[in-house]
Amino acid sequence: MSEAVETITANPPFDNPDCDIILRSTDGVHFHVFKLILSLMSPVFKDMFTLPQNGLQSEVSSVPVIHVSEGSTTLQILLLLCYPAATATFDSLDDAKAVMEAARKYDMQATLSRAGDLAIAQFLPYHFLELYSLSCRFGWEHHAQTAATRALEIKDLGRPSNEFNGMRDITALDHHRLLIYHYECGVAAQAVGDSLSWLGISSKHPMWRECGGCKSTSSRALQVGNLGKLTIAMWFDEYLVSSGKDLFARPCESTLMESAYYNRAIVKATACGLCRITVVESMDRFRTSYMAQVKKVVAIVKLRQSS
Template sequence: MSDAEEIITAEAPFDDQNCDIIIKSTNGVNFHVYKLVLSLMSPVFKDKFKITSPQSEAHSDKSIITVAQSSTPLRSLLLLCYPAATPTFDSLDDAKAVLKAAKQYDMQAALSRAGDLIMAQFLPDHILDLYALSCQFRWQNHAQTAATRALEIKDLGRPSNGFHGLQDITGADYHELLVYHYRCGVVAQEVGDSLSWLPPSSTKMQMWKCKCRLVGDA
């Protein structure tokens, strides 16, 4: 590194000078972290630490590992490794970048936690995309949640420019969603017919929830 190159340190909690490893993003931001934390979260990083030796740079005698992520997804990924931290995502695309990185580093606990946070943050505005993500990462409970919310989409199955996650799932996953949507519609019609003798005011008081399940959850 040249003397003129600026050293950029990430914001807290990744500015701790007592750390024992530095993770450097593609845009030159240094994240000061602890090997133990990342080793517990990622077997990939654990293996990296075994073969990494300190770099002789003017500002640090710590090991520096440069990764393939920019600072934004890297920060969210590292926050997922800290139990007391709860990251938020600027967009669903940013969240997907974090999931991709977590998968790359085999961070299973981080993937599971990210799924919970993403579902909480982006429902109900991205129902189908969240269904696709849930299928992609095999989050059965989240897939069921997204499929249930998809019942609100009356024209599901028709051509649409609003579903950008279709390329991330199999045709079988999407077909399962359509079957679930159809089955719930049949059940709803049967419930409606069985209550047809009630006065309108009584019918409105009925609380109905489809109890159908995705085939994969059966």
Template structure:
């Protein structure tokens, strides 16, 4: 037994004898003939194992750390090592197929470092997800999600499909939540080839439930009295609201009335939330612009003051409510109900 995880791609020797002392991998990347040691902290001379990347970089690691998080590494390090699988000082050496960049990021997630690695692209991040899946890492790193957040925002569909492929359920849910800001889910990405029709259907059902969550019981007269004991001015303004003819106490009545300017805003907001059913939609340009320009259309002194003083608080409370409703949704829902839009 050599202790190798996978045989690296055999290098192709260059024909130019006067050229640099490198070979070319199957992917066309230069591979130096002479291995060199990785940078800190994977250069410790007292390390008891070496992982050698496909581009010939040696990562000096400690078995105890890797075996504590990965049953695959436990099995690898338990294998008898031949003399050819040791480096110059006798440290057992394991050849892996990952490049040094991918291996470095993977190890920084495996070691107890205080900050996450930085992924320059989602392709880099996806390679690390694949390695974590390959070695069956038995923890959920609090560093992984922060490192992926920029890519979740930029590529939610790619992250969703990749997370399902590599069995990262929590990551898939975060990506699914980010897709709620997409008005169109038909944009193609290669990662969709890696998931089943049922898994994509779950994303569509999740979106439909999100639309229902942010529209059910949400009307222009919505007023969370437990969060804001004083009713919003646009619900009680005696000038801008209209009450039934038999209503004699407009300040405590149950008439479903609201100022016309706010009703118009709510219609615009409802349209946005049906297209992008998430609390983050409140920060979209269409909503922000509408809320900022209402003051010019309000002739009522009471309502104009309310827009300046109460409206920011209203959007904050509304955002909290929408966030709470969305947070209760999961991807583990039955799919027998027909989709309705």
């Protein structure tokens, strides 16, 4: 009986005529592979090869042909991930998901792990929430932590508007873990501005220097480096409070770099003839230290382990 779908041979390295098994994709592509490699990577294939091969025979040889339920795109990447010297890439995150599901079906644990590493490397900058979902589904806690850290860039994560692709694939518990992590990072980041004891400085700056020409001093005193408790300027106090609220909602360094409150603070400081001389340089140095401290305290917070 002739085959209904015309078959073609896959691209190298899956066109080897010395193969001892052929996998046929749903779209009629023949992958010439070796039982030994597949048996080492997959106990499912290993068991399958112990059964009588009653399927089709190749038109050009007596090599058995096994039908699989994957298309050629999925099957090619899956097999490339099985071959140690091969290089694989995904064209899309949907392709990655299909390969991961196939690897799980065939119990290819090493291949599944390689697929996860590859997906993180390719898609993390733009698909971190979907990758968080996938990492939770497959039990990759280290990748879940990486994706959750990138999710700190989302302001007010957890509001109804923050629906994302992959949410249907995530459990309520794993989504809750992500929200707790985002909240705890926000608390830690906001607290950085409550005390400046972490500043490695030994001299005064216009943010806390009482100058004769500046009457915009607030009543709040903060521990400032090794200088003790100092009353800070009103414009600087407003900057710390406002940037702290932003950090609570979006606890990442870029929040400080993009904050409109930074320029607003400098504009207010330049109203003082003495402060305006050094405020730009001083605030630039402070923001650099501020960002480093936020990064440091957020890095201490960890995604809670899945129970």
